[in-house]
C-alpha cells in the first residue's frame with residue numbers, strides 16, 4: 613500500500629544498508645543496520661554493537677534512537693531495518709518498546725540485503741506497549 617514515507621524509502625534503505633556494514637557483531641555474526649526517519653525528514657542511522665559481556669550489546673534500532681535523540685530528534689515516522697537474513701526480520705521486543713516511547717505511529721520496514729521487504733505498523737508489532745501515562749497512573 614502507498615504511504616507518505618515512500619519517497620524517503622530509497623534513502624532510508626541506503627542508509628540502513630550502509631549502517632549494517634558498520635555493525636560490530638563478532639559474536640553473532642548477525643549484522644543489523646537501522647535508519648530512522650525523523651518528522652523533519654532527517655535520517656539517523658545505527659548498527660548493532662555487541663560486547664564480550666553479551667547482554668551489554670545493543671541493537672541497531674536503539675543505537676539509532678540514541679543518536680537521533682542526542683541530535684535533537686524526538687518524532688519519527690519510520691524505521692528501516694536491514695539485515696543479511698533470508699527473510700526480513702522485525703525489531704526485537706526491547707526495541708519495539710524503546711521505539712514506542714517516541715510514538716506509536718511509526719512504520720517499521722525490514723529489508724534484506726537481497727531485496728526482500730516486509731512492513732508493519734509499530735502498534736501491530738507491539739499492541740500493548742508500556743507508556744509514560746501508565747507510569748504516572750498510580
Ligand code: THU
Pocket residue numbers: 637640642643644659660661662669670671672673702703704707
Ligand atoms: N539485533 C538488532 O540489532 N536488532 C534487532 O531487531 C534484532 C537483533 C542484533 C542484536 C545482536 O547483536 C544480533 O542482532 C543477534 O541477535
